[in-house]
Amino acid sequence: MTTADYERNMVLATDTDYKVIGTRPVRHDGADKVTGRAIYGADFDAAGLLHGKILRSPHAHAKIVSIDTSKAEKLDGVKAVVTSKDFPEVGNQWLKDNILASDKALYVGQAIVGVAASNPHVAESALGLIDVEYEVLTPVLTTQEAMATNASILHDSLTTEELGKDTGVVSNVASHTQHVKGDISKGFAEADVVVEREYNTKTVHQGYIEPHNATALWSPDGRLHVWCSTQGSFVVRDSLAELLDMPVSMVRVTPTEIGGGFGGKIPIYLEPVAALLSRKTGAPVKIVMSRKETFEASGPTPGSQIKIKIGAKHDGTITAAYAWMAMEAGAYPGSPVGAAVQCVFSTYDVENSTIDGFDVVVNKPKTAAYRAPGAPNAAFGAEQAINELAEKLGMDPIELRLKNVATEGTRRPDGPVFGRIGAKEVLEAMRDHPHYQSAKAEGTGRGISIGFWFNIGFDSACNIAVNKDGSVNLTEGSTDIGGSRTSIAMHAAEVLGIPVEDVRPSVVDTDTIGFTAVTGGSRTTFATGWAAYEAAQDVKKQCIDRAAIIWDVDANNLQMEDGVISSQSDSELKMTFKELAEQLSDTGGGISGSASVNPSGVGGSFAGNIADVSVDPDTGKTTVERFTCVQDVGKAIHPSYVEGQMQGGSVQGIGWALNEEYFMNDEGTMTNSSLLDYRMPTSLDLPMIDTVIVEVANPGHPFGVRGVGEANIVPPTPALANAIYDATGKRMTSLPMSPGAIQSADAE
Amino acid sequence: MALVFIPSLMQKLSNGEQRVSVEGNNVRQVIDNLDEIFPGFKERLVEDGRVKPNIAVAIDGEITPLGMIEKVSTDSEVHFLPAISGGV
Structure with a gap:
């Protein structure tokens, strides 16, 4: 694919020849949703x-x-x-x-x-x-207050834990996490240029409408x-x-x-x-x-305090990276700092790194997950520091990232080695995109960034029953947030060789399906899709066995491709899936397949942004003039839903960057607890979010799926901070970058 | 033998060793044998016969869903990491 080939909402696809996967059918629950009949x-x-x-x-x-x-x-x-x-x-x-x-x-x-x-x-x-x-x-409302000497203590029984060890120290710090790779002192000693800053983010809400x-x-x-x-x-x-x-x-x-969840x-x-x-x-x-x-x-995502220090040689080689991150857990332990320390430098192949994370209780609601929890906070600091490093080195920020990008075989800062990943391909697609290649409009600034989310697997179950008209009923336990019913159904349709419209997917209750973990961690299409794949394979095998009985032949000589069962040795023996379905009750009874999986082979995802902004010099208001999201998704089962996830995550990230915050008074009361005062972006505030789907197939999934729901919210806050800096010369180190904050910041 | 990467916060137990070769066909055996070499690891990692809920085990780059019964090969890398909380 060349730059000239790009159009809006591109799919840089793998060449695998699928019949259903990669198409854009109408969602099964669409009519109920748009006519208001769906039951909430x-x-x-x-x-x-x-x-x-x-x-x-x-x-x-x-x-x-x-x-x-x-x-x-x-x-x-x-x-x-x-x-x-x-x-x-x-x-x-x-x-x-x-x-x-x-x-x-x-x-x-x-x-x-x-x-x-x-x-x-x-x-x-x-x-x-x-x-x-x-x-x-006395309430404590930030990590700084909670970690201060003589801070008011929330829980008399809470002591700091360090990877399985109770330190016995009564504190608001629930846990300390650390990852060390190489020798950080040696790495900084080798650096010619060092960037060091502190960043702060506020509590924000997922903003689901229901x-x-x-x-x-x-x-x-x-x-x-x-x-x-x-x-x-x-x-x-x-x-x-x-x-x-x-x-x-x-x-x-x-x-x-x-009606929306996003982890909350x-x-x-x-x-x-x-x-x-x-x-x-x-x-x-x-x-x-x-x-x-x-x-x-309910459970917002945490405010945080983040210190980043990165050093590099004159040629752009990053020699050392250090992160110190404290995240608000809310009233009870369990902030996403553990995920943040995994993600903060994982885009890069850095020889020497140390990352410290602290889970801190404060007098706010207990935090919950929010799309790649912890990673956007970490990226807000790390990805600004990388851009600052590029500026000091006189390098293009994408080229600096490409010089240090993690690839297959790179050891992550937290220890494990990456399998096949698509960070490099995402950066190359960003570099080659006409947005990045175009000249900036007068008075605008441009920023870029990239982010990582590891994704998860976990348990999923699926049942498929064949109807006599050749359709199938598919039942699953993953609640459908972003169109997953159809994506899961497409897995089954691909295996059975039938139209996805002939698959009737239902999300059922806990008495009716095997254990299925949450719709979260970008796992649903990966794991529940895998369960549907396996259940469909079960059905397929039974169909072949039944045809063998009907034809009185050896099942090993039969195959089922594109919805047709046929013999490898007798060309006269052919029967469609529908024709077999009509005969089931007369030839031994109905066919149903099932599968429960807890798959390994999870593939992480990288997403990058190119953002152009203008900043009103009188008010400080930022207008997003152009925004492009590029993401490695493995394989896009239903590209429209993937694009929806990329656009949705981008928009939430833009709101987080520019407007959203829990505005707390000194007593710990949120003073903007309505959607009038808690300002989320609407379509009127935004340009069209352009998307580029990059497909670097995950070898750990039958169709190459990685999971797409979260990585896209990681890069927007630093991309916009970098764009605001480019437009104004002001390095914004705190979120949100509201008009007032930009007005009061000093240019560098 | 599998190569166990000792987390920085546990290296006091291993006298500063960052990587230790340990025999074992599954995670349970690796932890048992590691505890033989450096006593105290099992107490840090295991509770009621299971990997502690706040700890995750990664085998060859991937967090295992099977915990103590996950197979480990002679050339495997074993990492003990903080389990992700926060409800991802």
Whole structure:
């Protein structure tokens, strides 16, 4: 592919000849979605349905002295009230406290009491009748505050852990992680040029449009059925079983359609409260968060403090790289700093590196995943430093990256060696793109960057049953966030040689499919697609065996290609999949295939951006004039969905870069907890996001899939920071790069 | 023998050794044998017969989903890494 061949939304494809893979069929759930018939959690209704509301902490850090719910319980229409005391005594206490706090409130918005009533208004009124006595404590709201000497301590029992070792030190630092490769002192001694800076990022939210919701029905037979919006129905099932001290077989979770998640709908919040209220009342109980609750009481991605130091020789060879990263976990341990330390320098082949990461609790909501969690924070620092290095060396920033880029066989800073990866191909596609080759418009600045996400595998299951009309019903457990129903169905259609329209995919409940891990980590098309591939292979083998019975021949002489079963030795013996399907019930019964997989062979993904911006000299407002996203996806099963992921991740990254932040007051209250004040970009704020799909097939997957959902959010913040620097001469080291921040920054 | 890369935060246990050759056909045997050479590793890595939940094992560049029962060959590289938290 040459530069001249480029058009918008290019696919630099592998040559493999597929019939279904790589095409762009209409999504199976499209009609339901565009006509409003798809059922979301808030749509759920049932006879006798009660409505739940939750009383939340007004304090960021406080001891809970007492809770008096007696007046609320007497209000007409109130059916039940629950507190943390209604949980069984077993189970993870921190997880329970994040559902209903027991002894301390650790962030504004933390749930304290749940109420079920005959309608939402009565439940809301009841919350005002609950008396909670607090002893207010000093909050810590940043890693700097939390790690300071004499900082207010969130958990008296929390001690710092260092890779399996409890240091015994009571602290807000939950863990310290470190990766060392080579000799960093030697590396910096060899450097001719060194760049060193500190960067800071704020807490931001995934911004999914559909708030959290859950409905629970605890039946008299002891079984609990939950309907909710989730990225992982089995995670909900297993978490509920642990918290409520039940066998998993007594919990059934039905995932409703999901209106966005991006990692934020992996944890549970409302489900246990609805379950406890249903147990007390015997009725189904539905709870739906408001937007304010979604901001204050779900799981945003962390603010962070990042120090980067990189050294290189005059010829551009990077000799040493150091990163120090502290990330806010929120109220309980578990920030994504472990992922950040894996990703921060993984794009590059650096001989000497040291990376330190710290997981730090602060008085904010417990963080959750958000698209490549931790990696965008790390890249904001590292990828600016690389550009600064290029400037000091007088090198083109892409050429500097290409000189040091990681390829197959490169040992990553965290130790393991890369298999086949596409970082080099992504950078080459960026360099050759007409966007990069074109002259900048007058008054604009241009920035580039690249980012890495490792992707994951984990468990997936799939069942396929053949219908007598030659179609198949495909059931899977991966909730469909980005069109995965169709992508999974395409795996099966390719194997069976049938049109994807003849595959009917359904996302089913936890009683109906084998264990399937979350829709997250860019794993769904990779792992659930693999399960569909294997289940279809199972069906295919059974079809061949059945044809052998019908024709009374040896199955080893038969093959099934492009939906036709035929004999290798007798050209007269031919039968289509549809013709066989009609005969199944008369020749031995129906055919169904199944597979459960936990595949290895995961392939990481790299994404790069070219961004042109203009910055208003009077207001500091940044306008994104042109934006190109290039990503190695392995194999694009459905290129339109891949492009959608690339554009979506880019847009979220642009919002993170320019506008979004939890604006906290000194007391720890978020003061912009509405979508009016929490400014996410709309289509009116953005140019068309051009995409270039680069296909460097992952040898670990039957069709070469890598996973595409996350790497694309990693490069936008540094690409835009580099573009703003190019336009204004101002090196922006904190997010967001809002008009006010740009106005107050000094040019270098 | 498999080559075990000792994480920097565990090198006190290995007297500063960064890489140690260890016999074993699976992760369990490698950890047992490593603990024979440098006592204390098993306590750091294993809990209730399983790899601790906050630790991941990478064999030949890939995080293994099988933990202690993952096969290890004579030319394998074994890495002990922090398990990714944060709910990816």
